Amino acid sequence: MIRSLLSADPPGSRLLAASLLAVLVGLALAPFVFPGARSLDVAARVAVFVLLAASYDLLLGYTGIVSFAHTMFFGIGGYGIGIAAASWGSGWGSLAAGSLAALACSAAIAFAVGLLSLRVRAIFFAMITLAVAAFFQILASQMSWLTGGEDGLNFNLPSVLSPGTKLVAAPVLGIDLNGRVLSYYLVFGCALALFLVLLRIVNSPFGRVLLAIRENEFRAEALGYRTVVYRTVANCLGALAATCAGLLYALWLRYTGPATTLSFDIMIDILLMVVIGGMGTMYGAVLGATIFVLAESYLRDLLRLASDATHGVPLLPALLHPDRWLLWLGVLFVVCVYYFPHGIVGRLRARRP
Amino acid sequence: MKPRFDWIPLALVALVAAAALPLVASAPIWLTLTVAGLAMGMMIFMMASGLTLVFGLMDVMNFAHGVFISIGAYAATSVLIALRGAMHADSLAANLAAMAPAAAAAIAVSGILGWLFERVVIRPVYGEHLKQILVTMGGLIVFEQLIKVVWGPDMIAVPRPQALSGSFILGQAAIERYRVLAVVVGLAVFAAMWLLLNRTRLGMLIRAGVENAEMVESLGYRIRRLFVGVFVAGSCLAGLGGTMWALYQESITAQMGMQVMVVIFIVVIIGGLGSVGGCFIGALLVGLLANYTGYLAPKLALGSNILLMVLVLMWRPRGLYPVGR
Numbered sequence: 001m002i003r004s005l006l007s008a009d010p011p012g013s014r015l016l017a018a019s020l021l022a023v024l025v026g027l028a029l030a031p032f033v034f035p036g037a038r039s040l041d042v043a044a045r046v047a048v049f050v051l052l053a054a055s056y057d058l059l060l061g062y063t064g065i066v067s068f069a070h071t072m073f074f075g076i077g078g079y080g081i082g083i084a085a086a087s088w089g090s091g092w093g094s095l096a097a098g099s100l101a102a103l104a105c106s107a108a109i110a111f112a113v114g115l116l117s118l119r120v121r122a123i124f125f126a127m128i129t130l131a132v133a134a135f136f137q138i139l140a141s142q143m144s145w146l147t148g149g150e151d152g153l154n155f156n157l158p159s160v161l162s163p164g165t166k167l168v169a170a171p172v173l174g175i176d177l178n179g180r181v182l183s184y185y186l187v188f189g190c191a192l193a194l195f196l197v198l199l200r201i202v203n204s205p206f207g208r209v210l211l212a213i214r215e216n217e218f219r220a221e222a223l224g225y226r227t228v229v230y231r232t233v234a235n236c237l238g239a240l241a242a243t244c245a246g247l248l249y250a251l252w253l254r255y256t257g258p259a260t261t262l263s264f265d266i267m268i269d270i271l272l273m274v275v276i277g278g279m280g281t282m283y284g285a286v287l288g289a290t291i292f293v294l295a296e297s298y299l300r301d302l303l304r305l306a307s308d309a310t311h312g313v314p315l316l317p318a319l320l321h322p323d324r325w326l327l328w329l330g331v332l333f334v335v336c337v338y339y340f341p342h343g344i345v346g347r348l349r350a351r352r353p
Numbered sequence: 354m355k356p357r358f359d360w361i362p363l364a365l366v367a368l369v370a371a372a373a374l375p376l377v378a379s380a381p382i383w384l385t386l387t388v389a390g391l392a393m394g395m396m397i398f399m400m401a402s403g404l405t406l407v408f409g410l411m412d413v414m415n416f417a418h419g420v421f422i423s424i425g426a427y428a429a430t431s432v433l434i435a436l437r438g439a440m441h442a443d444s445l446a447a448n449l450a451a452m453a454p455a456a457a458a459a460i461a462v463s464g465i466l467g468w469l470f471e472r473v474v475i476r477p478v479y480g481e482h483l484k485q486i487l488v489t490m491g492g493l494i495v496f497e498q499l500i501k502v503v504w505g506p507d508m509i510a511v512p513r514p515q516a517l518s519g520s521f522i523l524g525q526a527a528i529e530r531y532r533v534l535a536v537v538v539g540l541a542v543f544a545a546m547w548l549l550l551n552r553t554r555l556g557m558l559i560r561a562g563v564e565n566a567e568m569v570e571s572l573g574y575r576i577r578r579l580f581v582g583v584f585v586a587g588s589c590l591a592g593l594g595g596t597m598w599a600l601y602q603e604s605i606t607a608q609m610g611m612q613v614m615v616v617i618f619i620v621v622i623i624g625g626l627g628s629v630g631g632c633f634i635g636a637l638l639v640g641l642l643a644n645y646t647g648y649l650a651p652k653l654a655l656g657s658n659i660l661l662m663v664l665v666l667m668w669r670p671r672g673l674y675p676v677g678r
Contacts, residue, residue, distance in 0.1 A: 064483055122482045123482050123485075126414075127622055131622070134615040134659075135656055135659040142655070271490060319502055330495040333491045
């Protein structure tokens with residue numbers, strides 16, 4: 001049962017299995033174990049970014065294509081829900097219509113971009129997607145009548161998801177089961193299901209072909225696989241999963257804006273998550289995203305302590321400044337690319353008993 | 354056999370400028386916009402030329418190129434702020450005397466950093482495109498943060514020299530003095546590069562290296578030294594371009610390099626990956642078009658260079674001047 005859920009791709013190391021289980025249980029019980037608005041927010045962000053990083057891993061780790069337009073698809077998802085809810089009202093119907101429109105839009109763009117530029121070399125694709133993503137960001141901030149410009153869109157959701165709604169009159173295990181908890185479980189459930197679908201995809205015969213293309217495109221072509229077709233399909237699948245992540249994120253935040261979905265900073269975040277967690281492993285996305293979101297939320301506090309402790313030493317306090325947390329993750333990223341090409345997951349699997 | 358020079362892209366620049374004249378419908382405004390566009394193009398060329406040359410010779414696409422631009426700009430700004438007195442003096446000679454050490458500092462700092470970067474970061478990943486992209490992105494993240502450590506996270510205002518602010522009045526057209534300087538420096542850099550590449554033995558080796566590195570090596574030349582030299586030169590140009598760009602924008606942030614990188618990539622793609630001449634034409638086209646559309650249809654201005662890229666790639670899928678391979 002568990003084996004087929006994981007698509008016959010078990011973690012392969014006890015420590016890895018234990019940490020994945022810890023993340024899963026922690027997320028599943030988050031509203032009860034870590035009460036409070038901030039920690040629930042962190043948990044929801046972990047769930048969304050696990051899905052987003054996993055969808056990027058499908059491209060980067062399994063197919064070997066570097067796209068810088070992944071946040072664009074994330075943003076299309078966010079704006080799909082945002083624009084639908086802001087202009088057609090907050091019913092389930094408009095949310096569904098917005099989601100479908102966003103998915104269709106993402107698939108079309110991913111198909112077009114892929115077909116035009118996946119024939120050529122990896123570097124060219126990376127540069128083109130960077131330009132396209134920048135263009136999309138400009139578009140989103142210029143078309144302010146539709147997208148709210150730089151301010152973004154605030155919108156309402158169906159009332160059952162709002163914090164004021166109580167589902168059960170009495171508190172359960174000391175927690176009020178309100179609409180916020182329900183939306184958390186909606187986000188978590190969808191993210192988990194989609195993650196398992198991605199795991200299924202990479203372990204299917206289709207996924208094997210992607211790996212073959214990554215390892216040696218020429219040979220894969222010689223074996224009779226049309227690499228352009230496979231790459232384009234992988235690009236579309238990754239884009240669709242990223243759009244789903246965007247939909248979930250918008251549902252959780254009840255807000256969509258350029259800074260939370262489209263900015264290049266988020267693209268860098270995803271890159272860090274996938275590479276530090278481990279490229280081409282899927283589970284790496286889980287660990288990478290969890291570590292990254294926790295670091296983003298809590299590493300500052302740790303750095304503040306270190307910065308205060310080294311007060312008086314030249315340069316060290318500036319390097320350990322709480323706002324410089326990305327510096328240390330960046331160093332970790334470079335070290336990972338050189339020495340641990342399969343990231344944390346690769347390390348853990350190498351020590352398998 | 355010397356292939357005939359391909360004039361069509363060059364004519365395209367003139368065509369764009371000529372086509373804009375009836376649309377703008379006022380000769381003085383057109384002149385102002387054209388000079389502004391040329392100046393912007395020259396600055397973009399300075400920043401982009403190193404990137405395209407490095408790619409052509411070494412097959413390395415350095416996503417951290419923007420860092421050299423920002424580091425150069427920060428180094429120059431530090432010098433300029435220290436020499437604030439000379440900057441405010443109302444004489445061109447004193448101003449230039451302050452700007453020369455600033456530019457020298459920018460070139461030196463970017464060059465040294467480029468040398469280190471090539472040795473430490475890029476050398477282990479020659480020939481592996483995926484790792485190159487990832488590692489240079491990592492370098493970008495780390496250096497952007499290091500700039501914030503050294504110079505602080507806030508925007509810094511760049512003092513512009515007294516004699517170079519303000520404009521000439523030419524007939525009815527106002528032409529900013531700084532833009533004229535940018536055009537002059539840009540042309541000088543392009544001319545120097547062209548002479549170096551086409552009229553010297555070193556340039557011949559570089560061009561031969563772009564065509565076929567193994568053959569040059571088998572003839573007994575140390576291609577590695579050539580690589581390092583070109584990489585350092587490219588970083589120096591990025592530093593110089595960053596200085597010019599900082600004085601043009603009159604403010605710098607740690608993210609400035611990354612912001613310019615998008616335009617630079619577009620220019621490099623338009624010109625044809627690895628082609629210096631194509632990079633020059635592409636930069637001019639992007640600069641001119643950005644200024645014309647900025648006047649005619651401000652909403653389109655930011656997207657104009659993407660549209661240009663799409664059009665050029667539809668016409669010539671490998672860029673204006675495709676490089677062999």
